Amino acid sequence: MDEAPLDPELLGRVRRLREDGMSVKQIARTLGENPKAVAPLVNAIAAVDTPEPSDPDVLGCWVSPGWSCGLTVHDHPEWRDIEDPDEGPGGMAAVLIARRHRTNRVSVCGYLVDTHCLGLKDVLGPRILSDGDLLTFAALYFEAFEAAGRPLRAPLELARHLVHGSIEAARQLGFEPHRDFRDVSDHLGSWHGESAITFGKEGAPFYVAGPYDDALSVVETLTQTVGAGNFTFMVPAGAVR
Secondary structure (H helix, E strand, C coil): CCCCCCCHHHHHHHHHHHHCCCCHHHHHHHHCCCHHHHHHHHHHHHHHHCCCCCCCCEEEEEECCCCCCCCEECCCCCCCCCCCHHHCCCCEEEEEEEEEEECCEEEEEEEEEECCCCEEEEEEEEEEEEHHHHHHHHHHHCHHHHHHCCCEECCHHHHHHHHHHHHHHHHHHCCCCCCCHHHHHHHHCCCCCCCCEECCECCECEEECCCCCCHHHHHHHHHHHCCCCCCEEECCCCCCC
C-alpha cells in the first residue's frame, strides 16, 4: 500500500518546533496531534538534516535564510529555504559547517558567498570550540541574517553545491575565491561534477559593491568577460565613470 503524502504545512510547523528543542510528545501536544502521527514527520525531517554517511564526523551544517534568492535550483526540492527568500539579504549567503575535532571539541568553518556575482568573498576558521558553545556560536555567526529568520539546518550536499558552485561560476566571470579558501575547504569534503544551482540574479551577473571592494576593477572585469549590457551593478556614486 502506498504511503500518504506528507502535509507540507504540518511538516513545516513540526520542523520549527523540533528546532526549538521539543520532543515528539511536546510537539504533538502543542499541535493537538497524536504522537504516532508526529513521529514520522520528525523522522522525515531528520532524514533530510542528517549528514551524509560518508561524513560521519559532521555535527552540523547550516545555511542562512534567503540563500536561494534570485537563484535557480535544479532537481533538489529537499533543499529548503524560507517561504519568501526575497526577505533575506538578496545575493548573499552564509554557510557554517561543524566537524568533530576531538572529544568534547568541534572544528567550525564559515563561508560567505556572493551568489549573484563574486562567489566566495570571505571565510572563517577553522575555529575550535567546545560542544556546548556550538549552537551559541552558530547563532552569532548568522546574526546579520536574523531579520529573515534563524539559520537553516542543511544537508552537506547543499553546502558543497552552494560554495563550490559559486566559486566555479565566479571564475567564469573572472573572479577568484577568498585567498584563505584552502584553509577551510576540507570541511566541505570532496567535490565532483557541476553545481545544481544556477548563480547570478535570475541567471545574470548582478554586482553590488561592498565597502572594501575595488568597484571599478570589478566592473571592468565583468565588461571583459561577459560584455557591457550583460550584467547590472550598484556602486557608490562616482566609483565608476
